Amino acid sequence: MGTMTQTPPQETPPPGVPVLDALGPSGAYRTRNRQEVRDVTGAVMAELCLAPALFVNRTMKALRGASALPAAQRAAALARAGELFRTATLGGMTVQEYEAAVTRVSGLPISVVRTATKTCAERVGQSYRSVQLACPAGAVSDWRDPLARTGQAVWTRRGDVLAVHVPGNHPGTHGFWPEALALGYRVAVRPSAREPFTAHRLVLALREAGFGDDQVALLPCGHDAADAIVRGADLAYGGDEIIRRYADDPGVLSLRPGRSKILLTADTEWREHLDMIVDSVVRHGGSGCVNATAILVEGDPAPLAGAVAERLAALPSLPPNDERACLPVQQSKAARALETYVLERAQGTRAWLGGTGFVDELGDGSAVLRAAVHQLDGADAPQLGAELPFPCVWIAPWGRADGIAPLRDTLVLTAVTQDEALVDALVEEPTISNLHIGSHATHWHRPGLPHDDYLGDFLMRSKTLVRV
Structure with missing residues (x-):
């Protein structure tokens, strides 16, 4: 690759405002063209180099020209990167400063961000082990394996370079793409302009842990250059508008909305599971794809709707940096726009909470998104498919005649039931990605388990090998 100037002429940032550099194959790259990163009050938090x-x-050419690290080095580097992400000062930011910055720009409660730091670090640190669990039982990961002498399937990459476009709704979304590094891919990450701090910190941690500058890159950029990231890679993964533009491309894996749900059948007592239900709705500030957005009840849903609304109504409205905060915060203008959309979407429903509005102004340009609970007339109501970035839940009656149709297109379904025939049908339904049977919150997960299938199933393939 040709020589690149690392520090072109640039404007001086405002005093005290950090600059988040692009991270290319020759190190940090600071550009004149930048985008302001603002917090929920509208204050400038950082400048993002484009x-x-x-x-x-x-x-992208440098990533393609690089060779993968040996497997043992990848495993050790990922373990170190997880610990660095959780504890180290990276890019001049302590972990406490990083968490405060994420809280301010995302509006997620500080307790949620702290948990996300630990969870992301754990997932990154265990990435190498996690991808081995995705390897088919009949395959080996190295052609040198003695089994290959008599003929064996070998698990190999579908390409060399992965483009990652991760949304900025929650830091936890960054916990999965390092699995590509575990498999020997070189990775180019385009951070979210809304919350770039997590991607920036993670790439710095990976580089400090042992991955070379030509192994993992951070490429904040506009739309035209973002297309170039996808075009320059073998495969692409993520959830922003750039990725969705390539939704029909088999080399692009687009993150889907969660639309996670809870089903309670008549052979269970919902009151015994109320803590789990409320936790599924409100954990992570209600912002995650694994938060329950729909609850289906075999029988009258009104008593459950009333109980959930009573619990959620008691949650306090607080700035996101308050230790007691549990609800998300947005800039007031964005919050009001979301409120208008939800109220229009909820027309014709019975509002138990938030029916006249759910935005609570904090007086500093930001507003809390308080919870909303709406009861629907039937399991075929279109609102059941609505996923929103705050605790907003739609509760509907469900009957055996409805079947599993209302439960389709679900990332996580918690089914509280004793009906094994129903469980059989839910397990076999291909559009239900994860099934929790019994009183397990929809957000439950641990490293090594698939999130929306194993990422390795997209990144890898098996081929037959026989050798002397």
Whole structure:
């Protein structure tokens, strides 16, 4: 690759405002073209350097030209990176400063961000072990394996370079893509302009842990250059508008909405599971794809709706940096726009909470998104498919005649039932990605288990090998 100037002419940032550099194959790259990163009050938190298309193209070429680290080195580097992400000062930010910055720009409660730091670090640290669990039982991961002498399936990469476009709704979304590094991919990450701190910190941690600058890159950029990231990679993964533009491309894996749900059948007593139900709705500030957005009840849903609304109504309205905060915060203008959308979407429903509005102004340009609970007339109501970035839950009656149709297109379904025939049908339904049977919150997960299938199933393939 040709020589790149690492520090082109640039404007001086406002005093005290950090600059988040692009991280290319020759280190940090600071550009004149930048985007302001603002917190929920509208204050400028940082300036994000936007890499030009030429820099992106050169970076993608460098990633393609690099060789993967040996497997043992990848495993050790990922373990170190997880610990560095959780504890180290990276890019001049302590972990406490990083968490405070994420809280301010995302509006997620500080307790949620702290938990996300630990969870993300654990997932990154165990990435190498996790991807081994995705390997088919009949395959080996190295052609040198003695089993290959008589013929064996070998698990191999579908490409060399992965483009990652991760949304900024929750830091936890960054816990999965390092599995590509575990498999020997080189990775180019385009951070979210809304919350770039997590991607920036994670790439710095990976580099400090042992992955070279030509192994993992951070490429903040505009739309044209973002297309160049996808075009320059073998495969792409993520959930922003750039990825969705390539939704029909088999080389692109687009993150889907969660639309996670809870089903309570008549052979269970919902009152015994109320803590789990409320926790599924409100954990993570209600912002995650694994938060329950719909509850289906075999029988009258009104008593459950009233009980859930009573619990959620008691949650306090607080700034996100308050230790007691549990609800998300947005800039007031964005919060009001979301409120208008939800109220229009909820027309014709019975509102138990939030029916006249759910925005609570904090007086500093930001507003709390308080919880909303709406009861629907039937399991076929269109609102059941609505997923929103705060605790907003739609509760509907469900009967055996409805079947599993209302439960389709679900990332996580918690089914509280004793009906084994129903469980059989839910396990076999291909559009239900994860099934929790019994009183397990929809957000339950642990490293090594698939989130929306194993990422390795997208990144890898098996081929037959026989050798002397």
